[in-house]
Amino acid sequence: MGPVSEFDWISKYLKPIATSEGAMSLENDVGILASLPPDRPLIATMDTLVEGVHFFRGDPPETLGKKILRVNVSDILCNGAVPKDALLSVALPDWFDEPRFERFCGGLGHDLAQWNVKLVGGDLVSTPGPLVLTMTVTGSCLSPNPVARSGAMVGDAVCVSGTIGAGYQGLDDAKAGRDSPFARHFRVPDIPAPEIAEILSAHANAAIDISDGLIAEAIHVGRASRKAICLDMETVPWARNCASVADMIELGTGGDDYQVLMTLPESKLDIAIKDAASAGIRLTRIGHVAAGDELQLKHRGKIVPVPAKLGFVHGN
Amino acid sequence: MGPVSEFDWISKYLKPIATSEGAMSLENDVGILASLPPDRPLIATMDTLVEGVHFFRGDPPETLGKKILRVNVSDILCNGAVPKDALLSVALPDWFDEPRFERFCGGLGHDLAQWNVKLVGGDLVSTPGPLVLTMTVTGSCLSPNPVARSGAMVGDAVCVSGTIGAGYQGLDDAKAGRDSPFARHFRVPDIPAPEIAEILSAHANAAIDISDGLIAEAIHVGRASRKAICLDMETVPWARNCASVADMIELGTGGDDYQVLMTLPESKLDIAIKDAASAGIRLTRIGHVAAGDELQLKHRGKIVPVPAKLGFVHGN
Structure with missing residues (x-):
């Protein structure tokens, strides 16, 4: 399978239907959900990890719980924001049995505590395919705007x-x-x-x-x-x-x-x-x-x- | 494959790591992200649709774009809230080619406009497995609390x-x-x-x-x-x-x-x-x-x- 032309498809098909200010033209890893007093944006990011692409079946399940959180927290931090809440969706194949799920939650719980992120919702579904983990993490910006990728100045x-x-x-x-x-x-x-x-x-x-x-x-x-x-x-x-x-x-x-x-x-x-x-x-x-x-x-x-x-x- | 014991696993493994007030014990389809002035919760839901489980490969791609939005909007509305922003993650298999992705975005764009939801972010990844669609939708509650499933009163x-x-x-x-x-x-x-x-x-x-x-x-x-x-x-x-x-x-x-x-x-x-x-x-x-x-x-x-x-x- 060829790689996904991610940036192409985003520009061609998603940007035209993501025209609000909060979408920031889909040019950041985060979008803006709301403004919290005093003038601090609440932002959100969403990342997906797929078995066989971003991790492997033999990886200890604890590590998957940590990785799905960290790749999202990293996006929030890099926008100058403090991570806040998470929603988690897991598409569960047969092989990902209850002991594995328990270990996955152990790793996730450890890192939720470490990064002070609250799990507030999500979805569990079954799948005939590979394990797919998707997480949304929100964050509170520390200044009136996220630190976007678009702000570089000559001489920086x-x-x-x-x-x-x-x-x-x-x-x-x-x-x-x-x-x-x-x-x-x-x-x-x-x-x-x-x-x-x-x-x-x-x-x-x-x-x-x-x-x-x-x-x-x-x-x-x-x-x-x-x-x-x-x-x-x-x-x-x-x-x-x-x-x-x-x-x-x-x-x-x-x-x-x-x-x-x-x-x-x-x-x-x-x-x-x-x-x-x-x-x-x-x-x-x-x-x-x-x-x-x-x-x-x-x-x-x-x-x-x-x-x-x-x-x-x-x-x- | 047997069905996922969703409620079981949520109770046993996710509730213990989702102890914040905003998680509402994971007993609602939504979690609370923030309080917006004047005292209106900002809530979020996350739903996943998997090819072969929640939709089929032969379904017109436009319908997939509409369904992933609607199943999430429905959760927001049923909590007494107005849908607001969306983040979308798509795990793309080889067969879901560019023309199909364009039609998917056409259906999604139509329904985003219809329900007045702003797409603000997300993720595109490739997968060796079935097409997986995950969306997070936020909503503004119309009263100081979501209309939860826990409020039924004798005589209602x-x-x-x-x-x-x-x-x-x-x-x-x-x-x-x-x-x-x-x-x-x-x-x-x-x-x-x-x-x-x-x-x-x-x-x-x-x-x-x-x-x-x-x-x-x-x-x-x-x-x-x-x-x-x-x-x-x-x-x-x-x-x-x-x-x-x-x-x-x-x-x-x-x-x-x-x-x-x-x-x-x-x-x-x-x-x-x-x-x-x-x-x-x-x-x-x-x-x-x-x-x-x-x-x-x-x-x-x-x-x-x-x-x-x-x-x-x-x-x-």
Whole structure:
């Protein structure tokens, strides 16, 4: 099966029927549900994980409960918001029996408590197909607007949290049955500490959750902001040693990192890095924002061609 | 594959991790997200439709776009709330190609406009399995609390909107390839006009969306309210002529009606029926609420045993 042309179909068929202000042109991972006093948007995101695509049948059920929550919480945090409530839908195949469901709920319950998210509803249905997990998570913004992907300004520094490429390497390891920190990250993503929401809300002009690869997400920010995102590949905190630029490109086009890509004024860089560090978040400058609308990749000052395969698409 | 013991698993594993007030013990089809001024809850519901279970591959794609919206809107309306925003997730198999997706969005867009719901976000992923549609819809309550299933009072009249059993007959007709008004209702459910939310909010003590069969939903209201729901089978507005009580039981245990079951003080019955009629909604009294906690079924005064198969479970 070919990968879904997700961005294509969204632009062509969903944007025309999603014209309200709260939809934000479907150009963010969240939509706005309401305004809570004092002028703080209540936002929501929705992510789906499919057996055989985003996780595997042999994964411990606890990890599925954690992963479906974390991929959604990550979207909320990266918009400068505090996660709040969740609704969960599970399409249950025969093989996902009661002991597995109990373990799934154990993992989910653990992480709901950890991230202070309240489960308030959902649906359970049976399916003749693979296990499908869908969750909606809401969040309260910490400022009058979500930190959207469209706010990058010329002269901004570009930063990422954590490391990049753990998801790519983890998928590889998980498929090969290798237990590794990367495989564990693939199953239960390390997402930024909750303080990232405050840091983004206080300092960032734009932000995005890195779920489809660093390079694809940088392009999303550039396009939405109508700016050129310029990345210096040798400054990226890669999750493992890279022997070559091709290696870096591989890690930069893998999915499932769930770190944040942000842009912020150079003048705020030091304080943002310091604030992040005191919350245990490693923030690294990897580039800057310029006029234009193309992604610019460089390695030690030399231009690197942008790969044709722009990001990880969860196809089969 | 056996049916999912949905209510069992919800009670045993999800209720213990859904302890916030907004979850309302997971005993309603909605959860509470926030309080909007002046003291009106913002609620949300989430429903999933699976190919081969809730719809069939041969169904026109437009009908899928309408059905996924309507089954969710129906939950919001039945809680006395006005539908507001939607998030949509689609797990796309190979066979659901671009022309089908376009037609799906056409049907969805039509019904979003009809029900005044704004699409604000969601997710598209690919799947090796059946097409799975999941939607979250939010709603603004018209009074300080949702009209929950737990509010039935001794002496209340029990009413339903529309007719009962169209979903059961429609599934039968759809499976047999018979085109009929019932098959059309199975594909694109007739749900109550939006005015039902005002009527419920103004008059009802308890209400529930009839998605799993009249008899099962009556039991849900009785259990949540700790009251006996007493139904007179001959007064139910069955969707087709019933030759026998067994026939009635069949229609009363089918799914996919998407009408409302409500209880309200006898003193408000006439005005509720009149208000409903002026909105084009047929409201029919089918029983009353008594002390106790058992469902009581009667036909022309004679007790009818409650069937062992209590409601329609969307198994395979």
